[in-house]
Amino acid sequence: MYPQIKVFSACFCLLLIGALPGCDEESTRALPGSTGKAGEVILVMDTKSWNGNLGESIKKTLAREQEALPQPEPIFNVVHIPISSFKGLFITHRNIVIFTIGEHGPNEITEEKNMWATSQVVVRVSANTEAECLDLLAQDSTRLERILTNAERNRLRQKFLSIANKELASKLESKFGLRLSVPTDYVMASEKDDFIWFRKETPEISQGIFIYVYDKGDEELNSTLRIVAMRDSVAKYNVPGPTDGSYMATMHDYPPKSSPLDFQGTYAIETRGLWNVVGDFMGGPFISMTFLNKDQSKVICIDGYVYAPKYDKRNYLRQVEAVLYSLEVGQ
Numbered sequence: 236m237y238p239q240i241k242v243f244s245a246c247f248c249l250l251l252i253g254a255l256p257g258c259d260e261e262s263t264r265a266l267p268g269s270t271g272k273a274g275e276v277i278l279v280m281d282t283k284s285w286n287g288n289l290g291e292s293i294k295k296t297l298a299r300e301q302e303a304l305p306q307p308e309p310i311f312n313v314v315h316i317p318i319s320s321f322k323g324l325f326i327t328h329r330n331i332v333i334f335t336i337g338e339h340g341p342n343e344i345t346e347e348k349n350m351w352a353t354s355q356v357v358v359r360v361s362a363n364t365e366a367e368c369l370d371l372l373a374q375d376s377t378r379l380e381r382i383l384t385n386a387e388r389n390r391l392r393q394k395f396l397s398i399a400n401k402e403l404a405s406k407l408e409s410k411f412g413l414r415l416s417v418p419t420d421y422v423m424a425s426e427k428d429d430f431i432w433f434r435k436e437t438p439e440i441s442q443g444i445f446i447y448v449y450d451k452g453d454e455e456l457n458s459t460l461r462i463v464a465m466r467d468s469v470a471k472y473n474v475p476g477p478t479d480g481s482y483m484a485t486m487h488d489y490p491p492k493s494s495p496l497d498f499q500g501t502y503a504i505e506t507r508g509l510w511n512v513v514g515d516f517m518g519g520p521f522i523s524m525t526f527l528n529k530d531q532s533k534v535i536c537i538d539g540y541v542y543a544p545k546y547d548k549r550n551y552l553r554q555v556e557a558v559l560y561s562l563e564v565g566q
Contacts, residue, residue: 269329269352273550276311276383279321280334289334289365290315292372297332297379301549302492303507304520308549311383327352329390330383334368335361342371346382354393356386391557392416403433411446411535412528416561430473441542442555445474448533456534457504459493462525466538470510481514483540485521501526501564510540517542520552524559537562 271277276297284290298309316325321333329352342362350357358379362368372379395416403421407413410431417433424432424443434443447469454461463485470483485491491508503526511518523538539555541548 266349266351266353267327269327269355270324271328271330272312273387274310274312274553275328276313276330276332277316277321277325277328278313278332278334279316279318281336282317284334284336284365285315285317287365289336289368292369293379296372296376297383303489303509303522304548304552305509305518306547308547310380310549327355329355330386331355332358332360332379332383335359336365336368337363339363342367344371344378354390356382358382387553388557388560391554392561395558395561407431407446411448412564413446413535413537414561414563415444415537415558417444417558425473427473430469432474439543439545440551442540442551443474444537444539444555444558445469446535446537447473448528448535451527451532451534456502456525456527457493457495459491459504459506462493462504462506462523462536463487463491463508465534465536466523469536471513476512476515476517478515481512483510484513485509486511486518498524498526498560498562499564517544519543520548522552522556522559524562529564 278285278293278297280290280293294313297311298313301308301310311330325331338361340361340363345359345361347357347359349355360368360371360379362371395418398419400417400419400421403417403423404414406423406426407415407417418435421433421435421442421444424434426432429448430445431447432443432445434441447465449465467485470485472482474483476482486509489509491506493504493506496503496505503524506523506525508521509518510521519540519542521538521540523536525534525536527533528535537559539552539559541551541555543551
C-alpha cells in the first residue's frame, strides 16, 4: 500500500556507528553537508509504534499520493529507522522526523535547522502517550508536510539563487515587475507583449515556465474555471507542440485543483493539474500561481510544467515549483 517506505535493519545500521563525532566535539567544528536524496525523509520511531496506529497515521500523511501527477508517487519517500539504530550517517540526513513517546514532557512539535548538518531540518514530535501523539498530529494534520515541503523548496531556492540567470531576471523585472530566481540553464523560448516563456531542455526532460497577464474583469480571482480557461487560451496560441498545429492544453479528464495561499502578504491561487499536447503525444504535470498586480486591475499568472516521460515527475516539478516560489513582486 505504501511501496516507497523502507525499513533498515539494526544490523545494517550498526555498520554506520561511529561515522560522526559526538555532539560536544561536533559543536566546535564545521558541520558536514546534509545527505540523502531529494524528497526522502528519515522517520525515527520505535518499531511497535511504526507497525501500529501511529505509524499508519504517518504513512497516510507523509507517504500519501502526491496530487496532480500522471503516475502514482508519494509526496515523500519515507525511510523508517528504529530509535536504537538512529546513529552514524543517518544523523546527517537532510530531513529527519524524530518521535519521542512517554517522556512526560509537553506535547509539542518543534523544528530545528542545521542540527547535525548544513541544509538540514530536524523535527521532533513529543507526547506522553501514543494516543496524545495522534491527537497532537490531528490538531494540524498538514504541519509535518508543510515543514518538510518548505525545507525541500528552500534548498532548491538557495541553489537557484546562486546560479540565477541575471539577464532573464532583468527581463522579467522590467517587463512584469517580478523577480524570480531562474537557473542559468533556462533559456528564452518566446516573448510577446503580455507573455514570456522560458524553458530548460535536455534530450529526455523539459521544464518550462510561462508568464502572462490579462485584465481582471468581473470574475473572482479564485475561479478555477476561469484560471484554466485563460491558461488554455494563452497556451493554444503561445506554447506550440513539436508538430505543426499542435499546442499545449489542460487535461480536463483530470480536473485541476486550486487552493488559496498567502504568498509574502499577497493573496494568490495555486493550481495543479495535468497538461497534454493537442495533435501530439506529450503531457505531464503543471503548477501555476495566479495573483493580482499592484493596482488590482490585471491578473498575473506564472505557470510551470514538466515533461519527463521516462522518469518520475515529483522532484522535477518541485524544481519548477521552487522557481515559482522564489517570486518577489517589485514595488
